[in-house]
Amino acid sequence: GKTYCAKYIEHELTKKGFKVHLTTTFNLVKRMKDHLFGQDSAVPNDFFESDLLIIDDLGVEPTIKNSDEILYTVINERYSNDKALLITTNLSKDQISVRYEDRIFGRIYDKAKSAVIIFNGKDLRIE
Numbered sequence: 813g814k815t816y817c818a819k820y821i822e823h824e825l826t827k828k829g830f831k832v833h834l835t836t837t838f839n840l841v842k843r844m845k846d847h848l849f850g851q852d853s854a855v856p857n858d859f860f861e862s863d864l865l866i867i868d869d870l871g872v873e874p875t876i877k878n879s880d881e882i883l884y885t886v887i888n889e890r891y892s893n894d895k896a897l898l899i900t901t902n903l904s905k906d907q908i909s910v911r912y913e914d915r916i917f918g919r920i921y922d923k924a925k926s927a928v929i930i931f932n933g934k935d936l937r938i939e
Contacts, residue, residue, distance in 0.1 A: 813931050814900040818866045821898065825864060833858040834866040837873040837883065844882045859886050863896060870901040871911055884916050891919045 822832045835843075835858075843856045859865055865886070873879060890897045899920060901908065905928075909917050920926065 813933065814902075815868055818868055818898060818900050821864075822866060830863040831858075831861070832864045832866065833862040834868060835859070836868045837870050840867060840886060841873055841876070841879045841882050844886065845876075845878065848878075848882070860889055860893075860895075864898060865890060865895070866898045866900070868900045870899050871903040871908070880913060880916065884913070887916060887919050891922070891925070 818834060822834045825832045840856075840859060844859070845851075847854065847856055867886075887897065889895075903911065905921065908920065912920075921928070
C-alpha cells in the first residue's frame with residue numbers, strides 16, 4: 813500500500829503541474845554514485861529540483877561504500893532548501909535510527925518539518 817499511495821500522489825500532483833520524481837533508494841544511490849564517480853556525466857537534477865522527491869523502500873538498498881553519504885547529500889539538500897520529500901519504508905523508527913546515522917535520522921524525523929504515517933495491515937500481494 814505504501815508504494816501504491818506514493819505512485820498515486822505522484823500521478824495526482826503531476827496532473828496538477830508539479831514536478832514529481834519517484835525513485836527507489838537503490839536507484840537514487842546508484843545514479844548519484846555513477847555521477848559522482850564519473851561513470852555518468854548527467855547530473856541527476858530531478859533529485860534536487862523536483863517539487864516533490866519520493867524515495868521508495870528506504871532500508872532495502874544494499875550497504876555499499878558511500879551509500880549513506882550519498883543519501884545524506886540528497887536528503888540534506890532538499891531539507892536545507894525546504895523541498896518536499898516523501899519516503900516509504902518498512903523500517904520502524906528505531907530500525908531507521910540504528911541503520912542510518914543521526915544526520916539522516918534527524919532530517920527524516922524533524923518534528924517541525926515531518927509527518928509520519930504508519931500503515932498497519934497485511935501485505936495484499938500475498939493475502
